[in-house]
Amino acid sequence: MPLDKMMSAAEVIAELRDGMTIGIGGWGGRRKPMALVREILRSPLRELTVVSYGGPEVGMLCAAGKLRRLIYGFVSLDVIPLEAHFRRARQAGTLEVMELDEGLLQWGLRAAAMRLPFLPARTGLGSDVMRVNPDLATVRSPYADAESLLAMPALTLDAALLHVNRADRRGSSQLLGPDPFFDEWFARAATRCYISCEERVDTSCFDDAQLARVAMPIERSLVNGVVEAPWGAHPTSCAPHYGIDVKHLKEYSATAADDSAWDEWRQRWVDCSPADYLAAAGGAEHIASLPLPVF
Amino acid sequence: MIASPAECRLSELCIAAAAEAWRDDGEVLATGIGLVPRLAASLAMASFNPELMMTDGEAYLVSEPVPVGPRGDYRPRIEGWMPYARVFDNLWGGRRHAMVTPVQVDRYGQSNISCIGGDFQRPKVQLLGCRGFPGNTVHHANSMFIPQHNARVFVKGEVDMVAGIGYRSERLEPGQRTFIDLRLVVSNLCVMDFGGTDHALRLRSLHPGVRLDEVLDNTGFSLEYPEQLPSTTLPSPEQLALIAELDPHDLRAAIWPDNPPAVPLA
Numbered sequence: 001m002p003l004d005k006m007m008s009a010a011e012v013i014a015e016l017r018d019g020m021t022i023g024i025g026g027w028g029g030r031r032k033p034m035a036l037v038r039e040i041l042r043s044p045l046r047e048l049t050v051v052s053y054g055g056p057e058v059g060m061l062c063a064a065g066k067l068r069r070l071i072y073g074f075v076s077l078d079v080i081p082l083e084a085h086f087r088r089a090r091q092a093g094t095l096e097v098m099e100l101d102e103g104l105l106q107w108g109l110r111a112a113a114m115r116l117p118f119l120p121a122r123t124g125l126g127s128d129v130m131r132v133n134p135d136l137a138t139v140r141s142p143y144a145d146a147e148s149l150l151a152m153p154a155l156t157l158d159a160a161l162l163h164v165n166r167a168d169r170r171g172s173s174q175l176l177g178p179d180p181f182f183d184e185w186f187a188r189a190a191t192r193c194y195i196s197c198e199e200r201v202d203t204s205c206f207d208d209a210q211l212a213r214v215a216m217p218i219e220r221s222l223v224n225g226v227v228e229a230p231w232g233a234h235p236t237s238c239a240p241h242y243g244i245d246v247k248h249l250k251e252y253s254a255t256a257a258d259d260s261a262w263d264e265w266r267q268r269w270v271d272c273s274p275a276d277y278l279a280a281a282g283g284a285e286h287i288a289s290l291p292l293p294v295f
Numbered sequence: 296m297i298a299s300p301a302e303c304r305l306s307e308l309c310i311a312a313a314a315e316a317w318r319d320d321g322e323v324l325a326t327g328i329g330l331v332p333r334l335a336a337s338l339a340m341a342s343f344n345p346e347l348m349m350t351d352g353e354a355y356l357v358s359e360p361v362p363v364g365p366r367g368d369y370r371p372r373i374e375g376w377m378p379y380a381r382v383f384d385n386l387w388g389g390r391r392h393a394m395v396t397p398v399q400v401d402r403y404g405q406s407n408i409s410c411i412g413g414d415f416q417r418p419k420v421q422l423l424g425c426r427g428f429p430g431n432t433v434h435h436a437n438s439m440f441i442p443q444h445n446a447r448v449f450v451k452g453e454v455d456m457v458a459g460i461g462y463r464s465e466r467l468e469p470g471q472r473t474f475i476d477l478r479l480v481v482s483n484l485c486v487m488d489f490g491g492t493d494h495a496l497r498l499r500s501l502h503p504g505v506r507l508d509e510v511l512d513n514t515g516f517s518l519e520y521p522e523q524l525p526s527t528t529l530p531s532p533e534q535l536a537l538i539a540e541l542d543p544h545d546l547r548a549a550i551w552p553d554n555p556p557a558v559p560l561a
Contacts, residue, residue, distance in 0.1 A: 027379065054424075074424035082422060090410065093417030099409065101429035103383040123387070123430035125471045126460035132415045140470060148470035178354035179378040214376075294366060295352030 003170040007225040009039040009274075012194045015225075016040070016159055019068070021049040023109070023155075023190055025162035025183040026236060028055045029078030029244045029293075031175075033163035033196050035232035038277070040066060041270045051109070051155050053102065053182060055236055056249060059085030062095065063255075063262050064270075070095055071155060073102030077253070079246050079293060084256035098133055100124070106182050108155035113188030118151035125150055160190035162218075163233045165241065167197035171223030172206055174215045177239030184217035193222050196229035198241055231278060231287050243290040248281065301558075303529055305483065306331065306547035307538050308502060308557035309440065311530035312486050314338040316438040316479040317392055322346040323436070324377070324391040330546055331440045331481075332394035333363060337541045338534060354378045364544040383430070389474055392436035398422060399447075399454040400439060402495050402516040404461030404477040406432070407454035415456065428458035436476040442550060444482035446515035449496075462494035483551065484510050486527050491519035500527040504559035529557060 013036065016022065026032035037057040040048075047068040052058055054075030061067050063085045075086040089095040100108070101123050111119040120139055130136055130150070139151040162183045167173040173195055175183065187193045195218075206212065232238075235245035235252070252269075255261040268280060281287060313335030317325050325347040327336035333352070337360030340347040351361045356375035377385070385391055397406035408426060412419025431437055437459065441448055453463075460466070460475060467473065480487040480496065484505045491497035498510060498520035511518055530538070538547070548554045 072424055074426045076423055087421040090418060090421035091413075097416075099415075099424050101425050102427050103387065103430040106380065106383060121387075121430075122433045122471075122473060125429075125433055126457075126463070126466045126473060126475075127425070127429040127432075128409075128415075128457040129425060129429050132456070138468065138471070146470055147472055148468055181379060294364075 005171045005223060005226045006169050006200075007194070007227055009036055009196065009227050009229060012036060012161075012225050012227055013039040013043050013045065015192070016045055018045060019047045020158040021051065021156070023157040023160040023186040024050060024052040024057055025160065025181065025186045026055060026233070027053040027179070027181040028074075028076045029249070030055070030237045031163055031177060031181065031233050031239070032057050032236040033161045033232065034234060034236060035229040035274065036161045036163070036194065036196050036227065037061070038270055041266070051105070051157060051186075053105070054083065054086065056083065056252060059083045059256070062086055062089040064266070068096060069098070071098040071100065071105070073100050073105045077249050079244050080249055080253055084253040088256045100129060100133070101127075104129070104150075104152050105155070106185055107152045109182065109185035109189040111152060111154035112156040113185055116154060118153050120149035121152050122149060124152075155189060157186065157190035158192070160186040160193040162186060162193065162195045163229070163238065164195050164197050165238065166199045166201045166205065167195055167226045168201055168203045168206065169226060170203060171195070171220035171226055172203065172216065173197065173218055173223070174206065174211060175217065176215055180215075180217055187218045187222040192224045194225040194227065195223055196227040196232045198230055198232065198238060200226070200228045229274070231281070231284060234281055234287055237290075237293060239292055242287050243292040245281070245287070245290055303535060303557040304547070305502070305555045305557050306550050307530050307535055308527060309481050309483065310334045310338055310538055310547070311534050312527050313394060313438070313440055313479065313481040314342070316394060317344050317347055320344060320347065320392050320436070322348065322390075324348045324382075324385055326350075326391060326393040328393065328395045329440065330363065330550065331442070332396065334538060334541055334547065335394060335440070336360070338537055341537050341541065342534065350377050360541055362541050362543050364542070364546050386427070386431060386434050389435045391431075392438070392478070393431050394438040394440055395428070396440050396442070397428075397454075397459060399450050400441065400480070401450055401452065401454050401461065403463050404459075404489055404494070404496065405454050405457045405463060406439065406459035406461070407456045409456040409458045411455050425456075425458040429460065432459040432461075432475060432477075433473045435474065436478050438477075438479040439481070441480065441482040444484040444510065445513045449514040449516065451515035462489060484513065487518070495519055498524065500525045502527045503529070503557060
């Protein structure tokens with residue numbers, strides 16, 4: 001089996017460039033590729049455009065000055081409804097944004113996935129999504145109805161970063177939580193896709209027809225690199241392995257109060273090795289014991 | 296023991312009043328975001344509209360409403376799968392009725408949860424973002440629950456950021472079509488709908504002990520009201536018992552300080 005896509009997190013981030021458009025998988029406080037995001041925070045990368053169902057990675061990238069532009073429908077930590085660092089950046093007026101309906105966000109990814117310039121939608125019509133995004137255009141149906149629809153432009157990504165439960169070295173993967181979110185569409189919309197995994201497994205582990213139908217939406221040809229990153233979604237959840245680290249996210253949120261608080265937080269949680277991070281977060285056993293959120 | 300209407304709290308009055316939103320819906324996905332809307336949808340499904348579909352709050356459709364809060368030994372009764380991607384497939388097709396709590400609502404039902412004040416590039420207060428409001432309101436039925444009825448929520452003019460669309464046809468260009476269907480609005484003071492002139496918000500009933508002028512003074516625009524204003528119906532003992540089953544940890548007691556009764560003490 002010659003195909004080997006294993007990489008380190010640092011090697012993945014070294015393939016990214018300033019100004020790129022990066023899609024980040026997961027949803028709010030759930031299954032975010034945080035180990036890869038921390039690698040971005042440590043890197044010299046800047047002026048990034050991020051497309052996301054936003055969670056703490058958005059606030060961290062804002063706080064670290066990595067973002068030029070954000071394309072989003074919401075930013076939330078789930079258990080903490082509002083994202084403090086994202087709010088701070090917005091209220092300072094420093095962030096260029098494209099705020100969309102969250103269904104339009106996936107529509108833009110789907111357009112990119114199919115190499116179409118746009119997909120039509122009613123979503124957005126009559127709302128301020130049209131006002132605050134003056135570049136959004138409408139298109140008229142060529143059929144008898146002649147209906148006027150929003151032409152949601154393709155959200156083509158230079159790279160997608162995802163965190164999955166299991167992957168093999170060839171790039172096949174399984175998502176074992178109750179919701180695969182929109183990871184598939186991030187992968188398909190991206191020129192290059194990198195996945196971090198809780199567990200690296202042998203390909204033979206995927207020989208399960210039931211799971212193959214529901215838990216494997218991302219075929220390996222979409223994947224350029226695989227990073228082994230156990231606990232790599234912390235402090236977000238990675239069902240069924242571990243839940244959201246609420247205490248951690250509360251401490252993180254509090255650091256939006258002033259710059260020195262963020263600097264201290266950054267030294268402790270970003271400028272450290274994965275091993276030090278895991279130890280500071282209470283170790284593997286502690287993370288494994290974090291209860292899955294009940295919604 | 297079944298509680299009596301005399302012991303009914305304001306939370307239970309609002310849950311029962313809000314449940315009415317789904318009474319005649321038939322087989323649609325009922326989505327209640329927040330405690331009162333979730334319990335209201337659950338009450339509707341557990342009583343007068345068993346055809347409703349509902350999720351466990353995450354990704355599975357359940358054949359009976361899942362009680363809110365820590366579940367103990369309770370296991371959700373799964374009858375299908377409804378991850379977020381399928382929620383969009385469902386709602387763009389229109390088979391859904393959601394109840395949400397916007398931070399601003401205007402006379403024609405436009406709603407906001409995105410941001411407040413300043414301008415959009417630099418808002419005074421950033422909230423969630425639009426979430427699914429534009430798509431929800433353009434495609435399917437929507438109702439609202441407002442825990443603090445005041446003029447900062449029911450704003451004069453238009454909401455700061457139109458996330459959810461309302462009955463403002465001048466915002467649509469020729470040839471644009473929507474399936475807008477705004478239903479019930481339940482607040483801590485009253486029940487309203489969009490049956491006023493040109494679909495303006497209109498008063499339907501006052502909660503027990505609430506005066507008309509109290510509602511009008513706390514609404515930032517001219518609120519229409521009928522000559523005869525009924526009192527919001529108190530939940531039945533059976534409904535109160537169901538609410539207690541659906542909220543076994545009494546999370547509803549914390550919605551308002553002091554957990555006020557439905558009928559104020561004289």
